[in-house]
Amino acid sequence: MEPALELARLRRACTHCTMHTLCLPAGSDALSLRPQDSLIRSDRTLGRGERLFRAGQVLDAVYLVRDGALKTITLAKDGEEQVLGFHLPGEMVGLGALATGRHRSEAVSLTATRVCEVPFAELGQLAARSPSLQAQLLRVMGQGVARDQDHVEMLIRRQAAERIALFVHGLQERYRLGGRSASELVLPMSREEIGRFLGLALETVSRGFSRLQEDGVIAVSGRRVEILDAAALGRLVQ
Amino acid sequence: MEPALELARLRRACTHCTMHTLCLPAGSDALSLRPQDSLIRSDRTLGRGERLFRAGQVLDAVYLVRDGALKTITLAKDGEEQVLGFHLPGEMVGLGALATGRHRSEAVSLTATRVCEVPFAELGQLAARSPSLQAQLLRVMGQGVARDQDHVEMLIRRQAAERIALFVHGLQERYRLGGRSASELVLPMSREEIGRFLGLALETVSRGFSRLQEDGVIAVSGRRVEILDAAALGRLVQ
DNA sequence: CGGCGCATTGAATAACTTCAAGGCTGGTGG
């Protein structure tokens, strides 16, 4: 990758990062944070299919996706994979472990992915010293809760077409919040993974995309999805 | 209700309440909390069908269910109700609003219900002064996230029978954690509400219960559900 | 260029929803 492009990507990722004050302290009470309070332990790079954490593992850090994408999954009794969530740049991973201190799910990289690692033990101490950081932490956790609720709202819809429209719409929204082009998406996940996220067979997902294409809402070519009629998509989910 | 029974119920509710140190400060750093730090503003009593908060309303407090039961719902475009969660004694309500500061859903009482109201603004300040309180707060929030994830895991299952078995099993578990009899449940919600929680038609829910009864797993009589074979139920969900 | 993984599409089957009727229960008023 070219250095200039790389730098631009980094800047973009950090600007939109929900926790960027953690690595670059700022805000009204920035003075209460010392320079060495920067929380980011290190960056980790994961290859496709690599695991960030596994189920049962002790929670020692939460993670922020800088670049790439992750999925969090659980394995049902029959070994079938259930996808609990997809995590895009700027989003947080690992909050599901807060209740017990151990991860309930595992996080798997979908593409080449870089994450910022935030040691969990220090996070609480630091939050206590910085009201704005604490508020921000609560807000980020709240966003995770809100995404879970969006997921639930998708799944409760009984028609496959509605779930799929909600999925595409939600992705578009998150890409937009992440500062990326919103009209053309390149999905980091397969049809099968979408199906395991939406509670549908992969064929049903494929047919759903085809149907949206027939209706002129999107243009699909494998994992490349172009939003042709955002208004129509909005109407489908509203 | 007789006074003795009432007192016993209160004691039980508070003992198992996830946040009972808030109203009766205790723990290793209890001394850092002053008596007037008790957070509970007041108790509120709701009749069946009454609303605790509505969508769009500013988050000014979170609530702990002391007695009774609540549901949180959203309304789809067609006015159809979706049930996001049921909230039993000892559980917290209102966390979905953390991201934006406004409630995304509304909370409706299913029976006569009493809740403890925890002013949100003071909660953060107090948590900063008490590490153990902060840890507890995070844990309770984590429990909310975990319940949402359980909900998602139910909904992803494509077979109605599996979802229903998971629902009954999960309820039993929560009754048990709340210190109540685990073998006989009296459901506070209707078949229709269960359906809107599980993404199923109410008739499908009814048939699912009947099927579990035929198989000797439970005995059903309207809203009274007796767990006859807990091992079999565990096998169905495991 | 060939192979492999992933996506699409078709046809048959299974599952769930919808429509409809009947039954149970708890509350209310005669």
Add this chain to the structure above:
DNA sequence: CCACCAGCCTTGAAGTTATTCAATGCGCCG
């Protein structure tokens, strides 16, 4: 006290939707 009413639950039958099984197509990488 009993009958009736309303709401909720159950059960049956028909219709719809999604899954499963199967075959084909497409693109990417070695």
